[in-house]
Amino acid sequence: MKVCVDLGATNIKSGLVKGETLLKVASTPTDTSHGLQGIVASLKGAIDPFMSEEVRAVCVSSAGKIDEKTGKVIFATENLPEYTGFDICGFIKQTYGLPSVAINDGLAALLGEIAITEEYKTKRMVMLTFGSGVGGAYAVNGEIKADESNDHAHFGHYIIEENGLACNCGKRGCAEQYLSGRAINRFAAEAGIEKDRIFAYVAAGDERAQAIFLRLKGYLVKTLAKIQETSPFDICLLGGGVVDGMGDTLEEFAAGLGYDVRRAKAGNAAGMLGANYFGRSLL
Ligand SMILES: [Zn+2]
Incomplete structure (x- = not known):
């Protein structure tokens, strides 16, 4: 199973996915009033409830320009203060010891449509x-x-x-x-x-x-x-x-x-x- 996350400037949606099916979903407000520290705390708060031994990977859709090869944030606007430069996949690895991917949310939205339509x-x-x-x-x-x-x-x-x-x-x-x-x-x-x-x-x-x-x-x-x-x-x-x-x-x-x-x-x-x-x- 995977934990999938959709990080926006207002809230972070997260859920447990088995195969291509979303099993449980939660929404966490994004704390943008404490810079990167607040955003990262919100991200962790969105992932933690779904973590278990059965989770093998984390997949992140995120606002901002994302380097899909490395999982780093190339650029984010002031809607997500200090988020530019954040290493999403590095954070997941360090915190949960799991592999992960990260992709821009607009691109993820198209892939989401492709995922559900043969x-x-x-x-x-x-x-x-x-x-x-x-x-x-x-x-x-x-x-x-x-x-x-x-x-x-x-x-x-x-x-x-x-x-x-x-x-x-x-x-x-x-x-x-x-x-x-x-x-x-x-x-x-x-x-x-x-x-x-x-x-x-x-x-x-x-x-x-x-x-x-x-x-x-x-x-x-x-x-x-x-x-x-x-x-x-x-x-x-x-x-x-x-x-x-x-x-x-x-x-x-x-x-x-x-x-x-x-x-x-x-x-x-x-x-x-x-x-x-x-x-x-x-x-
Ligand atoms: Zn223009």
Whole structure:
């Protein structure tokens, strides 16, 4: 059995996994008020309850840029203070004497979808996550792919509008400025619609909401066309808070785009299941 962990800036989900099945799950708040010491204490607190002699490995999905070969944190934002440079796999080895793997949470989310869907294991898969920003991941035949040309971390910063809105990455017209939760809130405000109700208005046939909806579809098509150039894919999965908020309107959102676009299904467990899949060679 393995302990699988999904470390975010707000909470740490952890669970016991047998084969590919999640048996028990817990959620621990992430202590970010005491720097790295607090984060590490939270991580240990998330793992400890599941530790037993039957546990043979630990698989970690984590926020931040992670070196998947070494299990070290290459970069984390101030949401996880002092976390940059932390050696996740070194800590697991030292504390529990167990082998481990660590992978970025966006990549783990895609692997989580692949883990629960047989068809995806032999396809070229893209995942876009629409939250406060736009995250991305790319995998071919169940393996994460990233090189200079198809750096999935940058899908949200592919330029879809020439001379478009300024982005915090320094460029203009990035997909993130048009498809993130923040962007959609802005469109809603411009149209005088309550931001949390926008997809309910779409479903109810409100013209202003439907106009925004069509604009969003247009932005998604442009983003997918750009991704297809660098990272050819068969299926694109959509996930994240914005997509959850779309409810049944997602089917309409994904239809008629000229690409096979589907909803991500693993939900809250995606990170843990993806880390488990990434560590599948550890028995
Ligand atoms: Zn950008």
